[in-house]
Amino acid sequence: QVQLVESGGGSVQAGGSLQLSCAVTTYIVGIYCMGWFRQAPGKEREGIGVIANDYSPMYAESAKGRFTISQDNTKNILYLQITSLKPEDTAMYYCAATRASWLWCRSRSDKPHDFTYWGQGTQVTVSS
Numbered sequence: 001q002v003q004l005v006e007s008g009g010g011s012v013q014a015g016g017s018l019q020l021s022c023a024v025t026t027y028i029v030g031i032y033c034m035g036w037f038r039q040a041p042g043k044e045r046e047g048i049g050v051i052a053n054d055y056s057p058m059y060a061e062s063a064k065g066r067f068t069i070s071q072d073n074t075k076n077i078l079y080l081q082i083t084s085l086k087p088e089d090t091a092m093y094y095c096a097a098t099r100a101s102w103l104w105c106r107s108r109s110d111k112p113h114d115f116t117y118w119g120q121g122t123q124v125t126v127s128s
Contacts, residue, residue, distance in 0.1 A: 002026050002097050002117040009093060009122030016085050020122055022078040022095030033098050033105030036069060036080045037112045038091040038124075045094070047110035048080065052102045060110040085126045092121040 008020040022034070036048040049059040049069045057069040068081040078095055096115035100108075108114050 002028055002032070004095050004097060004117060004119035006093065006095055006119040006122040009124045011125045011127065012085055014086055014126055014128050016126075017081065017083045018085065018124060020080040020082070020093055020095075020124070022080075022119055024076040024078070024097070028076075028097075028099075030099055031101060033100040033102070033108060033115070034071065034078050035096045035105075035108065035112070035115055036067075036078070036093065037096060037115075038089075038093045039121075040088075040091040043091075045112045047108075047112060048093075050105050050109045051078070052100075052105045055102045055106070058106045058109050063109075082124070085124075087126045087128050089124060090126050092123050094121045095119050 003025045005023045033052045035050040039045040047060040048063040049057045051057040070079045096118045098116040
């Protein structure tokens with residue numbers, strides 16, 4: 001069982017930036033595909049991007065440009081930096097994980113249903 005804890009959400013003005021964190025609180029062995037996803041009210045969960053080990057992150061097409069995923073492997077923390085926030089970025093943001101190779105992971109940036117473990121989410125609200 002992999003436990004994930006997101007933090008860093010909040011209420012911000014449009015144009016601002018936020019950095020979300022996802023702490024992996026359980027010891028994991030092997031390669032895990034980690035991803036960031038979000039879900040706005042009344043909408044389906046959508047992908048932002050994925051990362052695994054030391055590979056460069058892959059982003060969903062809709063997320064390219066304002067979203068940056070990074071990780072600190074020494075602290076087991078995954079980050080999501082969002083810049084130039086827009087009201088339509090308002091959503092619950094989740095991190096997820098599943099044990100998989102990078103070859104599998106790199107094509108999963110927009111496939112939330114393929115992930116096994118999920119955090120509880122952190123709310124981001126952007127006002128105009």
